[in-house]
Amino acid sequence: MAVGGCSGPLSTLDAAGPAAARVASFWWAMLAGATALSLLVFVLLLLAFLRRGREGRTSPTLWIGGLGVAMPIVVLLALVGYALMLGERIIAPGLSGTVVIDATARQWSWEFSHRTGEGMQVTHNELHMPAGQAVVLRIAAVDVIHSFWVPRLAGKMDAIPGHVNVLRIQAERPGVYDGQCAEFCGSGHSGHLFRVIAHDEAGWAAFQRGETR
Amino acid sequence: MNALRRHRALEAIWGAPKGWRGTAVSVNHSDIGKRFVVAAFVFFAIGGVLAMMIRAQLATPGSAFVGPDIYNQLFTMHGSIMMFLFAIPMFEGLALYMLPKMLGSRDMAFPRLSAYGWWCYLFGGTILIASMIFGVAPDGGWFMYTPLSSKAFTPGINADVWLLGITFVEISAISAAIEITVSVLKLRAPGMRLDRMPLFAWYLLITALMMIVAFPPLILGSILLEVERAFDWPFFDPSRGGSPLLWQHLFWLFGHPEVYIIFLPAAGVISTVLPVLARTRILGYGWIVAALLALAFLSFGLWVHHMFTTGIPHMALGFFSAASALVALPTAVQVFAWIGTLWNGRPELKLPMLYLLGFFVIFVIGGMTGVMLAMVPFDLQAHDTHFVVAHLHYVLIGGFIFPMLAGAYYWLPHFTGRTRDDLLGKASFWMIFVGFNVTFFMMHLTGLLGMRRRVHTYPEEAGWTLLNLVSSVGSFVMAFGFALFAIDVALHLYYARRRSRNPWTAGTLEWAMPIPTPAYNIASLPTVADREPLADAPALATSLARGEGYLGQPRHGWRETMAVETTSGAIDHVVVLPGNTRLPIVTAVVTGCFFLCLLAGQYWLSLLPVAGVVALGLRWAWVLDWRRDIGPLPIGRGEVAPIHREAAGAPGWWGSAFLLVADGTALASLLFGYAFLWVIAPNWPPPERIDGGLMPGLLAAVAAAAGSLFARRSLAASADGALGPAGRAALAGAAAQLGTIVALGTLGVTALPAPQEHAYAACSWALLAYSLLHALIALLCMGFARARVAAGHVSPRRTLDLRVARLFIDYSGATLAIVLVCLLAPAVAS
Amino acid sequence: MTLLARVSAGLILWAFGFSLLYALQGAGCAYGWQEIQLFGAALLRWFLVVTWLLLVAAGLALLRLTRSASSDFERRVTLATVLAGAGAMLVTGSPVALTSACA
Numbered sequence A: 001m002a003v004g005g006c007s008g009p010l011s012t013l014d015a016a017g018p019a020a021a022r023v024a025s026f027w028w029a030m031l032a033g034a035t036a037l038s039l040l041v042f043v044l045l046l047l048a049f050l051r052r053g054r055e056g057r058t059s060p061t062l063w064i065g066g067l068g069v070a071m072p073i074v075v076l077l078a079l080v081g082y083a084l085m086l087g088e089r090i091i092a093p094g095l096s097g098t099v100v101i102d103a104t105a106r107q108w109s110w111e112f113s114h115r116t117g118e119g120m121q122v123t124h125n126e127l128h129m130p131a132g133q134a135v136v137l138r139i140a141a142v143d144v145i146h147s148f149w150v151p152r153l154a155g156k157m158d159a160i161p162g163h164v165n166v167l168r169i170q171a172e173r174p175g176v177y178d179g180q181c182a183e184f185c186g187s188g189h190s191g192h193l194f195r196v197i198a199h200d201e202a203g204w205a206a207f208q209r210g211e212t213r
Numbered sequence B: 001m002n003a004l005r006r007h008r009a010l011e012a013i014w015g016a017p018k019g020w021r022g023t024a025v026s027v028n029h030s031d032i033g034k035r036f037v038v039a040a041f042v043f044f045a046i047g048g049v050l051a052m053m054i055r056a057q058l059a060t061p062g063s064a065f066v067g068p069d070i071y072n073q074l075f076t077m078h079g080s081i082m083m084f085l086f087a088i089p090m091f092e093g094l095a096l097y098m099l100p101k102m103l104g105s106r107d108m109a110f111p112r113l114s115a116y117g118w119w120c121y122l123f124g125g126t127i128l129i130a131s132m133i134f135g136v137a138p139d140g141g142w143f144m145y146t147p148l149s150s151k152a153f154t155p156g157i158n159a160d161v162w163l164l165g166i167t168f169v170e171i172s173a174i175s176a177a178i179e180i181t182v183s184v185l186k187l188r189a190p191g192m193r194l195d196r197m198p199l200f201a202w203y204l205l206i207t208a209l210m211m212i213v214a215f216p217p218l219i220l221g222s223i224l225l226e227v228e229r230a231f232d233w234p235f236f237d238p239s240r241g242g243s244p245l246l247w248q249h250l251f252w253l254f255g256h257p258e259v260y261i262i263f264l265p266a267a268g269v270i271s272t273v274l275p276v277l278a279r280t281r282i283l284g285y286g287w288i289v290a291a292l293l294a295l296a297f298l299s300f301g302l303w304v305h306h307m308f309t310t311g312i313p314h315m316a317l318g319f320f321s322a323a324s325a326l327v328a329l330p331t332a333v334q335v336f337a338w339i340g341t342l343w344n345g346r347p348e349l350k351l352p353m354l355y356l357l358g359f360f361v362i363f364v365i366g367g368m369t370g371v372m373l374a375m376v377p378f379d380l381q382a383h384d385t386h387f388v389v390a391h392l393h394y395v396l397i398g399g400f401i402f403p404m405l406a407g408a409y410y411w412l413p414h415f416t417g418r419t420r421d422d423l424l425g426k427a428s429f430w431m432i433f434v435g436f437n438v439t440f441f442m443m444h445l446t447g448l449l450g451m452r453r454r455v456h457t458y459p460e461e462a463g464w465t466l467l468n469l470v471s472s473v474g475s476f477v478m479a480f481g482f483a484l485f486a487i488d489v490a491l492h493l494y495y496a497r498r499r500s501r502n503p504w505t506a507g508t509l510e511w512a513m514p515i516p517t518p519a520y521n522i523a524s525l526p527t528v529a530d531r532e533p534l535a536d537a538p539a540l541a542t543s544l545a546r547g548e549g550y551l552g553q554p555r556h557g558w559r560e561t562m563a564v565e566t567t568s569g570a571i572d573h574v575v576v577l578p579g580n581t582r583l584p585i586v587t588a589v590v591t592g593c594f595f596l597c598l599l600a601g602q603y604w605l606s607l608l609p610v611a612g613v614v615a616l617g618l619r620w621a622w623v624l625d626w627r628r629d630i631g632p633l634p635i636g637r638g639e640v641a642p643i644h645r646e647a648a649g650a651p652g653w654w655g656s657a658f659l660l661v662a663d664g665t666a667l668a669s670l671l672f673g674y675a676f677l678w679v680i681a682p683n684w685p686p687p688e689r690i691d692g693g694l695m696p697g698l699l700a701a702v703a704a705a706a707g708s709l710f711a712r713r714s715l716a717a718s719a720d721g722a723l724g725p726a727g728r729a730a731l732a733g734a735a736a737q738l739g740t741i742v743a744l745g746t747l748g749v750t751a752l753p754a755p756q757e758h759a760y761a762a763c764s765w766a767l768l769a770y771s772l773l774h775a776l777i778a779l780l781c782m783g784f785a786r787a788r789v790a791a792g793h794v795s796p797r798r799t800l801d802l803r804v805a806r807l808f809i810d811y812s813g814a815t816l817a818i819v820l821v822c823l824l825a826p827a828v829a830s
Numbered sequence C: 001m002t003l004l005a006r007v008s009a010g011l012i013l014w015a016f017g018f019s020l021l022y023a024l025q026g027a028g029c030a031y032g033w034q035e036i037q038l039f040g041a042a043l044l045r046w047f048l049v050v051t052w053l054l055l056v057a058a059g060l061a062l063l064r065l066t067r068s069a070s071s072d073f074e075r076r077v078t079l080a081t082v083l084a085g086a087g088a089m090l091v092t093g094s095p096v097a098l099t100s101a102c103a
Ligand code: HEM
Pocket: B048, B051, B052, B054, B055, B075, B076, B078, B079, B080, B082, B083, B087, B141, B142, B143, B389, B393, B396, B397, B400, B401, B439, B452, B453, B454, B455, B475, B478
């Protein structure tokens, strides 16, 4: 769903991976619903002032039981149900058969360790991955809490000292995607940035052989 | 006695001396309430200036106005000031000022405590602001995540300022919470059943109860983090079995209820003001009470929604996500009750109503984005971006500031006794409303476009330049609006027509008195038979002024007000409140010295102010002079009632009970932390566990049990009039507590590994310290009881001292048993 | 004071049940109850689902409280909060059936 003003190197709405795309559509749906509900409230408010003078009490059952309880319950249940299912697809993936990369954050850089046929390939502030295929990240931190976030590909995941968190990301097409540390981590937080380079098949094979492009 | 003579007599009893002496000694709720409101507004202005600096910095990409180090202090102080020094104190001030008046009472239940809370707030706030002037302000964000705020990454004093300063201010929050709870439950006009209370009192009662449970986790967390920083006890250090996530849990366990604690009083203002301006009564009183209860509970089941990205399993996220969505329901109930009320009445677009409409628009939008953020997949994207900044300001400014501004204009005549035309007020409304939306609506967009919160700059290429500029311009429009509001209020104080009473023809009791109100509120207390006592009896005010209600005869220089049975509102007893005293300010100064010692790292020196606070605390209780049996007192209308010290459910007892609830929550949080680390944190099990300790543990338990028995004996003996044995039993009780202390100390020294070694040891020591502290308190209580008996303050009728002492001792014993089980279980298990 | 306790009973039960489910889930994942299979699902899952359903039933059982209410106000508020508590238990506990427990 590409609306003109929504593109940008860090835009969550300019999705380039399945997780980000699903969340973006979810957002547009929620926006539509929220707009409709807000308008309903505003119209009811307006009417309260317009119908001034027309007497006649309205019942609490209608206002509170109907509009205050029944209507929101229906909306909220649908929303929670959908969000839980979406969350299952995005958050709780199987780990089999995919590329695994270790991402380690520190003040203020990122270290990415790729397991390749040749052994370990370590890069800094530049994550290499194959395009069109899910990649599993094992995210950790050595000093304070940071957070791994590539808005165009997927949601964020915190890098917490003492814990290892897992995030699955996928880029539909080869390209360069901007990433940033999303959790405040001290005076270098603004500049705690990195890039994700999604390779086509040839490029990925080259990277794995240790040939820098 | 005619009305004027009565007024003079009451004023002499309830008033404060003129000048700075009066300022220092006054404990009157109207004085303290007004001070809270004014100080909170000053802090709001300071926080607002910081916000303007934030927006100035973000107006353009690559701005060089401030660097990251200053910027980090700016948003940390902005957030902390707004949450702790503005929002909470502002509603505390309103509650202190307004509650007794609405409940038909003459003061709050613990006037000296209000004053103490006020001074703690003022001094704590001053410490925080001073740190900013000296350039050592906290800079870890308003939620101070560890390890960034730990010694290794914030070696300076900045984090200590936050932890100690905020904890100091929290003392006033806890005091106010206990005070509000007991005042609403006990100090009401006769006949005011629970279901006849003004809704505002329900809102504040529930808010206060929430505070009693919500603040202790934060206070505990702050203590643990400060201890880690000062003494290297590794609660949050993962390399030694701690976990940074523990801090997040403790903080948000407080932090989420906190936002409802801020919202509910403001919603209470809406439920009060809106029906009056719509010339009708509120729709669905019972529904609203039920909704408040549901909100109070649900809001404690949301905290993990601030932690959706920390890698917690999806099922746990699901619990909290569902609860976060559900919490919208009680809010929807209220919103539609309000709109239905408007439909039922004839709403008028007066100035307070304008602010209420502003509230509706902004708060509904904020509520919508709130539900969106409660959905895990969306939050993974929006978390920690400016979308969240937008959301939180829509709910905080929409849900707190707009209703409070409506309340300000509604009650200004009450504070000043004057009314003024609306022109300037309307201009300021439109500037604030438009400026607000321009500022914060843009942030939804920058957030979705990927702009993180807490960044001091951003590149041109990101594509957020125009949106940020517009947002900054809007923020200055809003700032001018607030300035205009301040000017309007200042003008109101000096250039407005005098009014005598009830300009809105409202029905609640705060309008049944002359405005501005005298120090004693009402010359006599009414009998309440309706939720809006003034609605059917417009002449009530004059009849009360003529002394036709209860307690219309001033006597003995006593500050008298009525206490009722909680549910039925039947007359229970007469409360005689303490008068003006320097004790609160002196105690607050000494408390402040304690925090300053800690801040300076003078830990041994800090024991001096601790001793001072203990001595002052004992004096605090001692000066209540109860050497004489009074018996039933005439209260007017031919009725009699006992005095509080000779009645069963005295406010002092209830206040102590609620204090212990807060205390118990702190212990529960500590136990949660211990269990959490054991299950979740890395590097467990600990290298070294408790070794032995069974003997001293048993001895401590036996001594504490003996202490409880002696406390009971002492109480029973004094109820029978056997004061000699009562005194001796109290003394024996004190000795037993001493035994507990020695045994506990032995247990720690002989059996526990050093606290710096591992989080396990640190938790064990923390539990031990908790019990030691309470055994010490129990010891002091028994010693105090013994002295009171000896000095003749206790009689078969006057056993309140002993009953309160027993409460503390039983609590100390019960928690000791829990602590011992937790300490010794690892030894038994291995 | 008893009125406040009675009108809060349903919600207190919810708070207890909510904490219980969260604690069971955390402990279960930490101690590997997820790995033990029983009748086609993990032991942890059975445990959680049964606890959840019992809690909802207990919440509904509290409806009896409304019978002994001493005033109309108390009865209506109790009814509303008991239903709110049981409903909240049903909804906030539903992830035990819908989501993966330890990932
Ligand atoms: C007067 C107008 C206000 C403006 C223009 C304003 C502006 C801002 C901005 C731009 C931020 C984000 C800073 C960043 O993340 O880089 C922020 C953060 C915040 N604001 Fe405000 N704000 C205002 C009023 C308030 C009020 C009234 C409250 C609370 C009652 C409040 C509470 C907060 C909090 C808690 C934060 C988060 C601080 C942190 O990240 O540590 N603000 N504000």
